[in-house]
Amino acid sequence: EPEVTQTPSHQVTQMGQEVILRCVPISNHLYFYWYRQILGQKVEFLVSFYNNEISEKSEIFDDQFSVERPDGSNFTLKIRSTKLEDSAMYFCASSEVIGAIPYEQYFGPGTRLTVT
Amino acid sequence: DQQVKQNSPSLSVQEGRISILNCDYTNSMFDYFLWYKKYPAEGPTFLISISSIKDKNEDGRFTVFLNKSAKHLSLHIVPSQPGDSAVYFCAASARAGKSTFGDGTTLTVKP
Secondary structure: OOOOEEEOOEEEEOOOOOEEEEEEOOOOOOEEEEEEEOOOOOEEEEEEEEOOEEEEEOOOOOOOEEEEOOOOOOEEEEEOOOOHHHOEEEEEEEEOEEOOEEOOOEEOOOEEEEEO | OOOEEOOOOEEEEEOOOOEEEEEEEOOOOOOEEEEEEEOOOOOOEEEEEEEOOOOEEEEOOEEEEEEOOOOEEEEEEOOOOHHHOEEEEEEEEOOOOOOEEOOOEEEEEEO
16 A cells, blocks of 8 residues: 655754755655644644645744655655754655545654754 | 644543544634544554535444534544554644644543
8 A cells, every 4th residue: 555655764963953854755646745743742734735836834834944846756844953842753744636625644654853 | 723622632442332532623614624543653544534515424433423513523433442542633624735633632442
C-alpha cells in the first residue's frame, strides 16, 4: 500500500540553525501539507501546497518557514533559524485531488525535531 | 478560538463493548469531517470521514454520525478491541485543504 515517507525520523539541531525536513508524498497525490504536534498538544496545521504554490498557511507559518517541491517526488519544509519552541513532531501529509476537492489526508510517520 | 473540541481527554471501555468518541465544532462552514487514529511515535492514520450532506457513514466496525444542527459528530467502534487503544483525533475542513484538529481522546480498550 502506498505511503507517505519522511526523513529524517529524528533531527537534533542547535538554536539558530537551519533545518530541512523531507517528505515523499504518495505518488498520485497532488495536495501536500505540513502539520506539527508539540509534545502533549494537538496536531496543528502549518501549510498546504497545491499546484506548485502555497494554498493556505497558518499564523504559525511565519517568514522563518518555507516549503518547496524541488522535484517530482519530494516536498520539503525549511526552518531558517530554529528556535527552542520549534521542537515538535512535524508531519507531512498528502491527498488526492478529484475535481479540485482534496480528499482524506494520508500522514507520514513524522520527524521529531529537537532544538537545543 | 478552538473550533474543534473533543471534551473527553480519555475513555476506557471493556473489550467487546461499544466505544463512543465525541467531537463538537463551532465553525458552520465546516463541510467535511474526519477521524484519525494515532499511536505514539507514528503519524495520524485516517479512519473514516463524513461529508456534511450525510448524517451517517459506516465502515466495518467504525461508524461516524453527524448532527449538523448540534454541530456534533461522534465515532462509534463496535465491538471494541484492545488494538483500538490509541489517541483518536476529530478533524474538520471548511474547504479544500486545511484540516482543523481537536485535542484528541485517548481510548483504552481493556481485555
